Amino acid sequence: QVQLVESGGGLVQAGGSLRLSCAASVSGRTFIRYAMGWFRQAPGHEREFVAAISWSGLSQRYVDSMKGRFTISRDNAKNTVYLQMDSLKPEDTAVYYCAASTSVVLTASTLQYAYWGQGTQVTVSS
Numbered sequence: 001q002v003q004l005v006e007s008g009g010g011l012v013q014a015g016g017s018l019r020l021s022c023a024a025s026v027s028g029r030t031f032i033r034y035a036m037g038w039f040r041q042a043p044g045h046e047r048e049f050v051a052a053i054s055w056s057g058l059s060q061r062y063v064d065s066m067k068g069r070f071t072i073s074r075d076n077a078k079n080t081v082y083l084q085m086d087s088l089k090p091e092d093t094a095v096y097y098c099a100a101s102t103s104v105v106l107t108a109s110t111l112q113y114a115y116w117g118q119g120t121q122v123t124v125s126s
Contacts, residue, residue, distance in 0.1 A: 001027045002024055002100045004024055007120060008120060011125065014089055014090055017085060018088065019085070020082065020096055021081075022098030031076055034101060035052060036052065038051050038096060039096070039098075040096045041119075042094040052107065053074050057076070060106070069086050069087045070085050071083070083096065091124075095121050096119060100113060102114065
């Protein structure tokens, strides 16, 4: 079982930055057994993939539109994954979710993530 708690969301002006954190509580398996992902969902839209990171942190995957602006990282000693978001745009406004996957391949599919946090709201004003 994995429990995920996101934090760090808020209101920021366009061009600003935010760093989201996702703290994991894990039982039965260790945190390093999970690849981690970030997704987001805006009102009236489906949940969409943002980024994913391998258990070691050595591999990352991003959606093309966010590559170069967003950076995913993890600290396995702290059971925490981060999403650094720079040069934010109003269209980045959404609820951001972290998720854990046992897939050995970094995947953008929500179906491959078994555990989800409750989400944190990010609002970017113009």
